[in-house]
Amino acid sequence: MADDTPHLYDTLTRAKQPLEPSADGTVRMYVCGPTVYGPIHVGNARPFVLFSLLKRYLTRTGMRVVLASNLTDVNDKIYAAARAEGVPSAELAERYCAQYIADTDRLGLGRPDIEPKVTDAIPEIVALIAELVGKDLAYAAGGDVYFRVRRFPRYGALSGRNPDDMLDTDPGPAKEDPLDFALWKGLKEGEDTFWDSPWGPGRPGWHIECSAMAHSALGDDFEIHGGGIDLVFPHHENEIAQSEGAHDVRMARMWVHNEMLELGGKMSKSDGNIVLLRDALDAWPADVLIMFFVRSHYRSKLPYNDAALEESARAADRIRNGVRTLDRAMAAPGDTLQPAVAEQIAAARARFFAALADDFNTPGALAAVFEAVTAANAAADGDRRPPAGQLQSIRTELAEMLDVLGLGSLAAAGDALPDDVSALVQARAAARAQRDFAESDRLRDAIAERGFDVRDTPEGQQVSPR
Numbered sequence: 001m002a003d004d005t006p007h008l009y010d011t012l013t014r015a016k017q018p019l020e021p022s023a024d025g026t027v028r029m030y031v032c033g034p035t036v037y038g039p040i041h042v043g044n045a046r047p048f049v050l051f052s053l054l055k056r057y058l059t060r061t062g063m064r065v066v067l068a069s070n071l072t073d074v075n076d077k078i079y080a081a082a083r084a085e086g087v088p089s090a091e092l093a094e095r096y097c098a099q100y101i102a103d104t105d106r107l108g109l110g111r112p113d114i115e116p117k118v119t120d121a122i123p124e125i126v127a128l129i130a131e132l133v134g135k136d137l138a139y140a141a142g143g144d145v146y147f148r149v150r151r152f153p154r155y156g157a158l159s160g161r162n163p164d165d166m167l168d169t170d171p172g173p174a175k176e177d178p179l180d181f182a183l184w185k186g187l188k189e190g191e192d193t194f195w196d197s198p199w200g201p202g203r204p205g206w207h208i209e210c211s212a213m214a215h216s217a218l219g220d221d222f223e224i225h226g227g228g229i230d231l232v233f234p235h236h237e238n239e240i241a242q243s244e245g246a247h248d249v250r251m252a253r254m255w256v257h258n259e260m261l262e263l264g265g266k267m268s269k270s271d272g273n274i275v276l277l278r279d280a281l282d283a284w285p286a287d288v289l290i291m292f293f294v295r296s297h298y299r300s301k302l303p304y305n306d307a308a309l310e311e312s313a314r315a316a317d318r319i320r321n322g323v324r325t326l327d328r329a330m331a332a333p334g335d336t337l338q339p340a341v342a343e344q345i346a347a348a349r350a351r352f353f354a355a356l357a358d359d360f361n362t363p364g365a366l367a368a369v370f371e372a373v374t375a376a377n378a379a380a381d382g383d384r385r386p387p388a389g390q391l392q393s394i395r396t397e398l399a400e401m402l403d404v405l406g407l408g409s410l411a412a413a414g415d416a417l418p419d420d421v422s423a424l425v426q427a428r429a430a431a432r433a434q435r436d437f438a439e440s441d442r443l444r445d446a447i448a449e450r451g452f453d454v455r456d457t458p459e460g461q462q463v464s465p466r
């Protein structure tokens with residue numbers, strides 16, 4: 001059905017475009033990841049969740065998807081954070097890389113297929129800079145290397161900017177033109193992570209890293225380049241100039257950007273807003289956080305506050321309760337086949353996939369899930385219940401839709417906690433009563449390893465499957 005061809009809004013052409021896989025049926029996505037100088041902000045989880053779910057959905061439509069997302073582990077902010085702590089910058093970056101993996105793992109969405117680090121890609125980055133210098137698109141000056149923006153005529157196409165209007169660009173003492181941006185930054189006092197290069201010791205600029213890592217991971221002309229909308233200029237504009245300048249091939253067929261998360265409104269933490277992903281996941285189960293993200297379209301600004309999370313928790317509960325109603329009905333099924341219910345579920349499923357095909361409209365898809373839950377519960381609660389086979393197939397349809405949205409835990413079977421998890425939860429209550437928060441954190445991790453999230457509420461711990 002033409003309706004079900006996935007379309008996504010492309011920032012470059014400013015229109016929804018059909019997503020066409022490469023000749024072998026593969027969709028290759030490169031998504032800019034975080035700079036690891038501290039634990040990640042809950043806002044950084046938005047692109048992680050979006051592109052993980054987009055991969056799930058596209059895979060469900062039959063495409064093979066390769067998702068690559070980088071980690072920037074050398075940078076000014078990393079030097080500064082390491083200096084403030086008095087540790088080597090490589091050590092600090094390594095610690096926060098591990099923290100990023102651990103935090104995003106708690107979302108339960110799996111990992112990108114390829115997660116390159118800048119410090120592992122230096123030879124490729126140096127080679128790409130050398131190519132640009134060889135083509136006269138870049139020049140060395142005072143230990144740095146700069147890209148000659150005016151030599152790349154399409155510069156500004158992605159962000160809709162005219163180079164002549166970019167008056168606030170950093171002049172930089174060694175640059176030929178204030179518009180030019182750094183590809184290689186010569187070693188400065190106090191920088192303890194650096195490499196030799198044909199232009200002297202130093203380290204890469206931020207933009208060239210992604211051009212080189214995207215090329216190594218996915219090749220040229222891959223299907224989707226993604227990231228936060230704040231990266232359109234200058235980061236993605238510069239990536240296009242570098243990659244297309246060097247290879248004379250379009251870098252990506254489609255540019256997909258998520259809007260920003262906005263902090264505001266009432267928060268439960270006395271010390272201010274909950275801004276770290278790990279704090280958000282301490283306060284809320286992963287499925288509530290994912291529900292929070294999928295309730296909004298990825299191109300809408302998303303306010304993050306307690307009220308929005310509480311609403312998301314209620315939405316998750318409504319679905320979980322709906323599935324349990326079905327499970328109870330299956331324990332005492334009837335014998336009245338209900339074709340009308342089957343039609344309602346099929347219609348909801350069609351609307352679910354049509355919504356996702358239309359620029360990954362997750363709120364529309366979620367509305368279809370609620371329609372299916374309502375139809376299923378009307379049948380399960382009625383006097384003339386469907387037979388077990390029909391109830392089971394409705395449950396399977398629901399679980400499949402929830403899984404595409406990363407909410408498969410809402411259709412997990414059963415109420416009771418396994419014995420070992422329940423013992424850990426009790427031990428954690430005792431640790432918290434003694435204000436032994438290190439032990440409490442250790443037990444939370446142990447519970448998480450067994451597949452459950454713990455949320456601390458005024459009523460005590462609430463435990464739910466991840």
Ligand SMILES: [Zn+2]
Nearest residue numbers: 032033210235
């Ligand atoms: Zn990037």
